[in-house]
Every structure is written in structure tokens, then in C-alpha cells.
Amino acid sequence: MTTDSLDISPKLRGRPREFDMDAALDEALRVFSERGYYAASISELTEAMGLTAGSVYKAFGDKRGIFLAAFGRYRHVRQQLIDESLSTADNGYGKLRILVRFFAEASCGEVGRRGCLVVGSATELALFDEEVAGRVGVAFDFDERRILDLIRLGQSDGSIPKHIDAESTACTLLCLTKGMRVIGKTGRGHEQMLAVAEVTMKLLA
Amino acid sequence: MTTDSLDISPKLRGRPREFDMDAALDEALRVFSERGYYAASISELTEAMGLTAGSVYKAFGDKRGIFLAAFGRYRHVRQQLIDESLSTADNGYGKLRILVRFFAEASCGEVGRRGCLVVGSATELALFDEEVAGRVGVAFDFDERRILDLIRLGQSDGSIPKHIDAESTACTLLCLTKGMRVIGKTGRGHEQMLAVAEVTMKLLA
DNA sequence: TTGATTTGGAAACGATCATTTCCTAAACAA
DNA sequence: TTGTTTAGGAAATGATCGTTTCCAAATCAA
Numbered sequence: 001m002t003t004d005s006l007d008i009s010p011k012l013r014g015r016p017r018e019f020d021m022d023a024a025l026d027e028a029l030r031v032f033s034e035r036g037y038y039a040a041s042i043s044e045l046t047e048a049m050g051l052t053a054g055s056v057y058k059a060f061g062d063k064r065g066i067f068l069a070a071f072g073r074y075r076h077v078r079q080q081l082i083d084e085s086l087s088t089a090d091n092g093y094g095k096l097r098i099l100v101r102f103f104a105e106a107s108c109g110e111v112g113r114r115g116c117l118v119v120g121s122a123t124e125l126a127l128f129d130e131e132v133a134g135r136v137g138v139a140f141d142f143d144e145r146r147i148l149d150l151i152r153l154g155q156s157d158g159s160i161p162k163h164i165d166a167e168s169t170a171c172t173l174l175c176l177t178k179g180m181r182v183i184g185k186t187g188r189g190h191e192q193m194l195a196v197a198e199v200t201m202k203l204l205a
Numbered sequence: 206m207t208t209d210s211l212d213i214s215p216k217l218r219g220r221p222r223e224f225d226m227d228a229a230l231d232e233a234l235r236v237f238s239e240r241g242y243y244a245a246s247i248s249e250l251t252e253a254m255g256l257t258a259g260s261v262y263k264a265f266g267d268k269r270g271i272f273l274a275a276f277g278r279y280r281h282v283r284q285q286l287i288d289e290s291l292s293t294a295d296n297g298y299g300k301l302r303i304l305v306r307f308f309a310e311a312s313c314g315e316v317g318r319r320g321c322l323v324v325g326s327a328t329e330l331a332l333f334d335e336e337v338a339g340r341v342g343v344a345f346d347f348d349e350r351r352i353l354d355l356i357r358l359g360q361s362d363g364s365i366p367k368h369i370d371a372e373s374t375a376c377t378l379l380c381l382t383k384g385m386r387v388i389g390k391t392g393r394g395h396e397q398m399l400a401v402a403e404v405t406m407k408l409l410a
Numbered sequence: 411t412t413g414a415t416t417t418g419g420a421a422a423c424g425a426t427c428a429t430t431t432c433c434t435a436a437a438c439a440a
Numbered sequence: 441t442t443g444t445t446t447a448g449g450a451a452a453t454g455a456t457c458g459t460t461t462c463c464a465a466a467t468c469a470a
Contacts, residue, residue, distance in 0.1 A: 014416025015466040036329045038243035042458060052419045053459080059417090063458065115328055122390045123325045124241045127318055137391045168400040171388070172381070175401055179384025183376070185327045186342045195373040196380055202408055219446025220436040247428060257449045258429080264447085268428065 017059070022073065024049040029070035033117045036124050037067060068131070074117045075139060092154020096173075097201055099150065103177040104197040107184030112193075116181040144174045151204070160204050169203055176200055222264070227278065229254040234275035238322045241329050242272060273336070279322045280344060297359020301378075302406055304355065308382040309402040312389025317398075321386040349379045356409070365409050374408055381405055 027048040031040045042063060046056050060066045085102055089095040106112065118139045125132040148170035154160030180193060232253040236245045250271060251261050265271045290307055294300040311317065323344045330337040353375035359365030385398060 012416085013414080013468065015418080017417065018466095019418095034332055036241070036243065038241065039329070039333070041456080043456090054419050054461095055417065057459070113332055115332070119387055120328045122387055123320055123328050124244070126390045127239055127320070128244070133391070140388060140391055165400070165404065168397075168404045171397060172401045172404040175384035175388050176377070176381050177384070178387045179380035179382070182324055182327055182383045182387060183345060183380050185331045186338070186345055188376075192373075192376060195370070196377045199370065199373045199377040199408060203404060217446085218438065219444080220438095220448080222447065223436095224447095246426080248426090259431095259449050260447065262429070 019049075019051055019055070021059075024051060025070050025073040026077075028066055029074045029117055030114070032067060032070055033074075033115050033120060036120055038124070064129075068135070071117060071121065071132075071135060086150075091157045091159040092150050092152070093159035093201075093204060096147070096150045096154065096160075096204060097197075099147070100173070100177065100197045100200050101194065103180050104193040105190075107180040107193050108188060108190045112181070112184030113187050115185050116178070119178055119181045140174065140178075143177070144170050147173045154204065164204065172203060173200070224254075224256060224260070226264075229256065230275050230278040231282075233271055234279045234322055235319070237272060237275055238279075238320050238325060241325055243329070269334075273340070276322060276326065276337075276340060291355075296362045296364040297355050297357070298364035298406075298409060301352070301355045301359065301365075301409060302402075304352070305378070305382065305402045305405050306399065308385050309398040310395075312385040313393060313395045313398050317386070317389030318392050320390050321383070324383055324386045345379065345383075348382070349375050352378045359409065369409065377408060378405070 027050070028045055031045055031048050035044070042053055042056070045063075045066060046053050049056065056066060060069055082099065082102060085098050086095045089098050106116070118136055121132055122136045122140075126136050127133070148166055151160060151164065151166045151170055155162050155164070155166065176196075180196065184193065232255070233250055236250055236253045240249070247258055247261070247268060250268075251258050254261065261271065265274055287304065287307060290303050291300045294303050311321070323341055326337055327341045327345075331341050332338070353371055356365060356369065356371045356375055360367050360369070360371065381401075385401065389398065
């Protein structure tokens with residue numbers, strides 16, 4: 001998946017950047033996901049990104065800058081993956097089932113152990129870094145809103161009962177999907193997490 | 206809540222310890238919960254505990270030792286609180302409702318922002334510290350087992366339908382309660398989290 | 411070409427980190 | 441009392457952290 005989506009400037013002055021921004025950020029977000037913010041040292045980050053400290057500081061300003069850029073990249077990549085998956089279902093219930101199973105799959109085995117950058121940021125940084133807290137809040141609000149819209153879609157296309165409280169159920173599903181990511185850090189199996197996904201669907205019946 | 210539960214040695218040699226172990230650990234676990242492991246510096250820990258670095262290193266060996274002791278203390282205190290709460294209900298469903306609401310209450314406002322030490326340890330340390338990973342795993346297994354036992358209790362006392370898959374539902378409730386703690390880091394309201402708790406109970410109907 | 415601008419990269423920087431050292435104080439055993 | 445043991449505490453230690461500096465290289469505009 002390549003984007004470089006934020007760079008809209010066609011005119012660049014000075015020596016052009018030699019490395020691929022998205023590829024570098026993919027490595028950075030992997031290190032941040034695995035290690036967390038503080039345990040990820042500049043040395044480890046630059047080595048993973050294939051850059052020297054100088055280049056990194058030119059491009060991102062400071063360590064927090066790397067993190068925020070990686071956070072944005074992570075969100076972008078994940079959302080694109082989810083949007084693709086959701087398009088294969090044709091009603092609200094079906095899309096929600098795919099969404100819940102998507103998180104279940106992301107919470108298994110080695111992928112699950114790697115963890116979620118947003119969940120990690122919420123627990124490690126939300127209390128003392130206002131900007132990160134804001135971005136985590138926006139990410140969770142976005143995820144909750146998507147679930148809410150899908151529930152309402154299902155209620156209007158007839159795949160989800162109308163008596164369900166859409167708002168509360170959306171927040172519950174948000175908790176569930178993020179909780180899967182936490183439990184997934186302990187290395188759960190495929191079948192177990194998919195069973196959780198199936199049980200979860202009872203909330204929409 | 207005072208315990209000093211692990212000290213079974215009545216005979217001590219040398220100068221006796223001057224500080225209260227449980228009180229010191231309560232402060233340490235607060236710092237670790239709020240800051241995370243790496244961001245919690247020895248200076249901040251010792252200041253919060255009201256001790257000097259020398260005393261702390263005599264008592265705990267190293268920073269990880271402080272953390273592991275605080276982790277144990279945290280689990281002990283929380284479990285005692287939960288056990289007390291559960292005893293006020295008289296069937297499986299009632300106990301589970303109290304349990305779910307207990308986590309909902311712990312995920313609101315300032316208390317929720319402070320976060321859960323086990324969830325934080327899972328996301329920050331589980332991948333690179335085997336011992337912490339083990340303790341997190343034990344903690345989650347214990348929590349899941351308690352839920353499972355309560356579901357089976359409910360199924361035998363008639364308060365929970367027999368057709369429910371106890372194992373999968375227990376793991377789902379585990380995800381949900383830990384997920385509440387994650388979402389709670391963004392500062393959710395009392396009524397919202399309690400609504401989540403009510404929706405959650407649909408999994409037991 | 412020349413000048414302006416930006417990147418790449420090695421080396422150096424000060425700050426802070428976890429930890430140790432060294433000494434004094436307080437308890438018990440002999 | 442004296443000796444042994446452990447805790448309290450200030451100061452020092454070495455390592456590592458994030459960051460900056462300095463210079464060469466690469467691009468565009470003039």
C-alpha cells in the first residue's frame with residue numbers, strides 16, 4: 001500500500017529526499033507498536049527506517065514528530081484495509097460481522113502480539129500528552145461512529161432489529177474490538193478469537 | 206486496605222524497615238498506572254513512595270522489582286474489591302452484572318483515565334519481558350476463569366440460559382471488560398459506560 | 411556557472427536514566 | 441559491651457537517551 005498522500009507540493013527546493021516516506025513510516029510504526037513510545041529509541045527507529053538520525057530529524061523534527069507521522073500512517077493504512085473489507089458485504093449486519101471478524105483476525109497469533117498502535121498510545125500516552133490524547137480520541141470517535149452508522153444502516157435495511165439501542169451498542173462494540181486487541185497481546189488462537197466474534201454478533205440480534 | 210501479605214517472616218535481623226510496604230506500593234502502582242513502565246522514572250517513583258533511591262534498591266533490587274511488587278499489590282487489592290462486591294449478589298447472573306458494572310465504574314472519569322496496570326503492562330511490556338508477559342497472562346486467565354465459573358454458576362442456578370456457550374462468552378466478556386478500560390482512558394462518562402454494561406448483559410440472555 | 415536551499419550522515423552534546431558506593435543508624439545475638 | 445546484619449540516604453557512576461552541529465552532496469533558479 002503506497003500513498004504519500006499528504007505531500008501535495010509538486011515544487012520542491014533543495015536536495016530531494018532520497019528515502020520512501022511511507023516505507024520508512026511503516027517501519028517506524030512497527031517499532032512503536034511493538035516497543036511502545038518510550039522503549040522505542042531513536043537508534044532502533046533509525047535503524048529500522050534505514051536512515052541516520054540527521055535525516056530523521058530533518059524530516060520529522062523530533063521523536064514525537066516521528067510518532068505522530070507514524071500514527072497518521074497507521075490509521076490511514078488500517079482504515080483503507082477496513083473499507084475494502086466492508087465493501088464485500090451488502091447490508092448493515094453483514095458489514096458489522098466483517099468488521100468484528102476483522103478485529104478478531106488482527107488479535108490472533110503473532111499479528112495480535114504486535115498489538116494496536118492506537119490502543120498502545122491510549123494506555124501509554126493519553127494521560128500526559130494532550131495532542132496524542134486528542135488523536136486517540138478522534139480515532140476512537142471515528143471507529144465508534146462507523147459502527148453506529150453500520151448499525152443504523154442495518155436497522156434501515158432490515159438486517160438488524162429496530163429495538164436495539166444503536167448508540168450504546170456502538171460503544172459496546174467499540175470496547176469489544178479494542179479489548180480483543182488487548183487480549184490478543186497474550187497470544188490467543190485463531191479459533192478462539194473468531195468464537196468471540198460470533199458471540200459478539202448476539203448484540204445485534 | 207492493608208495486608209503486607211507476603212511477609213511471613215516473624216524473625217528479622219538487622220535494622221527494621223521504617224516505611225509501610227503496602228502504602229509505598231500503592232504509590233508506586235499509581236505512578237506506573239499513570240505513566241507506564243518506562244516513563245515512570247526512579248526519581249518520580251521514590252518521591253511518590255516517600256523514599257530515597259538507596260532504600261528502594263535495598264527493598265526491591267531494581268526498577269523491575271518495584272514494578273513486579275506493585276503489580277502483585279495491584280492484583281491483590283483489585284481482587285479483594287471484586288470479591289467483596291460479588292458477595293452481595295446471590296446468583297450467577299447477578300454476580301456477573303455486578304462484575305461488569307464494576308469494570309464500567311472503573312472506566313469512567315478520572316479513575317478511568319488513570320487506567321489499568323494490567324492492561325497497560327499487556328500493551329507496553331508483554332512482547333519483550335517474558336516474566337511480565339507471564340504475569341499478565343495469569344491475570345487474564347484468572348479473570349476469564351472467574352467469569353466462566355460465574356456463567357456456569359448461573360446456568361446451574363437457572364439465572365443464565367443453558368444454551369449459552371460458556372467458554373466463548375467468558376472470553377468475550379473478558380475482552381469487553383478490558384476494552385472498557387482502554388476506552389476509559391479517553392475520559393468517558395458514567396452514564397455511557399453503565400449503558401455499555403447493560404448492553405453487555407444481553408450476552409447472558 | 412554561482413547562490414540558495416534542502417538532504418544525508420558522522421560525530422559530539424548535555425541531560426537524564428537506572429544503579430552503585432559509602433557511610434551512618436538501628437536492631438538483635440553473643 | 442561488641443559484632444553482625446540490614447535499612448536510610450547523599451553523592452557519584454557509567455550508560456544511554458534525544459538532539460544538535462557541521463560539513464558534503466544534490467537539486468533548482470538566476
